[in-house]
Amino acid sequence: MTEPTRPDTVAESAGAEDADARADRPSRWLVDDWLHRLVERAPVTPVVELPITEAFGHVLAEDVTSGHPLPLWSNSAMDGYALRAADAEHGFERTLRIIGEVAAGSSDDPALGAGEAVRIMTGAPVPSDADAVVPVEQTNGDDRGVGEWGERTVRILAPVDAGANVRARGEDVGQGATIAQRGWRLTAAGVSALAAAGTAAVRVHRQPRVAVVATGSELLPPGATLARGQIPESNSLLMAGMLREAGIEPVEVRHSRDDVIGLTRMLARLGEMCDAVITTGGVGPGTHDIVRIALEPEPGVIGVRVAMKPGQHQRAGVLAGGACVFALPGNPVSAAVSFELFVRPTLLAMQGAARIQRHRVHARAAVGWRGSAGRLQVLPVILRDTEDGLACEPAVHARRVSHSVGGYGASDAYAIVGEERGDVEAGETVTVIQVGA
Incomplete structure (x- = not known):
């Protein structure tokens, strides 16, 4: 501006x-x-400190950095078996001995020897001696059948590469990295990210x-x-x-x-x-x-x-x-x-927001309407998804906009028509602002 x-x-x-x-x-x-x-x-507005549980919808007054790496430790992306990839490097049909299980939230770190594996659940820490996870659907436990869990042995039925199905420590965010910037309005996703990164409280502008x-x-x-x-x-x-x-x-x-x-x-x-x-x-x-x-x-x-x-x-x-x-x-x-x-x-x-305007997109006018030469026309419209993309049509008569509260209630966007444009013809492209909750 x-x-x-x-x-x-x-x-x-x-x-x-x-x-x-x-x-x-x-x-x-x-x-x-x-x-x-x-x-x-x-x-x-003044800056206040709020617990992260109360910060939704507020605007950050300063950058926020991660208190720890994300993920915190290498963990499994699948339910399956943690193993050493080298134990299956000579072919798929390798049978390994099962020595235990690691569940999500467990602090266990079982030692793996040659030809050994552990059952592991999604999100559980990968044992320090393992470097890959094989999904249970690509195994045969105790020769019970494909995808069946084993108690004593497991046969690997798919190729295994080092790092497969392992979320490495810090691969998302490193410790100390900036994860939210001053001026950002905290959404549900933003609050979740800050909490995951160890943030207990944030400095924000009072609403x-x-x-x-x-x-x-x-x-x-x-x-x-x-x-x-x-x-x-x-x-x-x-x-x-x-x-x-x-x-x-x-x-x-x-x-x-x-x-x-x-x-x-x-x-x-x-x-x-x-x-x-x-x-x-x-x-x-x-x-x-x-x-x-x-x-x-x-x-x-x-x-x-x-x-x-x-x-x-x-x-x-x-x-x-x-x-x-x-x-x-x-x-x-x-x-x-x-x-x-x-x-x-x-x-x-x-509130110190870095972005104060909504995103504007383009839509096709499903019908034509009269413009307002010399003035910016802001017309309530109804958006519809069509085979040709987003389309819009007036929710109110273009000449009776200001008091048409009944028709306005059905609108979910505004068409923005420049003062120099004049009338809008059916099929033309117009700029729209989507509004509402």
């Missing part, structure tokens, strides 16, 4: 930008520039404390009896769910009626106790857009128009209490798109 600029004006200083915003003349920003500004100004506030006097709880002009409140569920999908449990989920004084007090309290506050609704130029009105006195918050559809009107910055605020549009899909493009990446940046 590049330093944010105003595409439709001569570049101005940050002070002039803020003065322009306080005068409530929202400037027009490109998507990448607006994201860059948010990320650049967002504070990074942000985030509150959600949905605004609007017309909003009632789901299932309530609705009068004319009233609608079910769903944005708080949407934002809280998207936070959880990003690995963050919201600290508060609130609803504010169209009461500027009440909302101002709420934001002041949340601004002091949280790292970030997400609001939905009330960001436009209307006389009852209470979020815009409540945030106007905040010198660290600006309002912009972003060259995107949906989600053009945005307000964001840092509250006097110290928390970042993301004031998103009230239409559900507009709010969701804004969260995906701006809030999620910024929250990851606040």
Whole structure:
């Protein structure tokens, strides 16, 4: 990303930008520039030490090295017999004497003489005198039949090379090797690898404390009896769910009626106790857009128009209490798109994440749709696997995106159509971001 600029004006200083915003003349920003500004100004959360059992989903604050080699010792990759490969170098049909057994977790290290073998289980330490393992399926124990375990003797039925079916000590990771880097967000696989390498605790960035506030006097709880002009409140569920999908449990989920004084007090309290506050609704130029009105006195918050559809009107910055605020549009899909493009990446940046954007892939448009010339189009789509590869089709009508919450519920990706592209024809390739849990 590049330093944010105003595409439709001569570049101005940050002070002039803020003065322009306080005068409530929202400037027009490109998507990448607006994201860059948010990320650049967002504070990074403190570093804490957590036991590895609690570190899932956190971002590492420093590199982690392996406390011991992996594997810890040479061990068997198969259930079978540990032996000296030289004992079978003159042909397969060599019969060896069985002198014991080594199970997984055993500390036994039986001495092997010429013509001797031990039964061994997957993961068990290979005896120091052995250099190969033959799978039981390639043996005949006590002449009982192929694949049968023997008690006294075993006949080898396959070629044996030194090192066969042996996982050598340290072949995966050497002691002291870097196995996780600063900025990595710990996945299940990452936590497992660190635990296997002997890591008991890690230093990570504390996850942000985030509150959600949905605004609007017309909003009632789901299932309530609705009068004319009233609608079910769903944005708080949407934002809280998207936070959880990003690995963050919201600290508060609130609803504010169209009461500027009440909302101002709420934001002041949340601004002091949280790292970030997400609001939905009330960001436009209307006389009852209470979020815009409540945030106007905040010198660290600006309002912009972003060259995107949906989600053009945005307000964001840092509250006097110290928390970042993301004031998103009230239409559900507009709010969701804004969260995906701006809030999620910024929250990851606040945790010191090295990667804040999702991977983008290409898909074939199963049907055509109208574009949005001059603005980046972010269209909810449904992905399907086809014989020709990944395909997508709109989950909502391209001209009625922002409020189409019903159709949006079936989507699992966003098609990203550049502002210079225009309409998308069936069969064309588009860029998509896969979202969700």
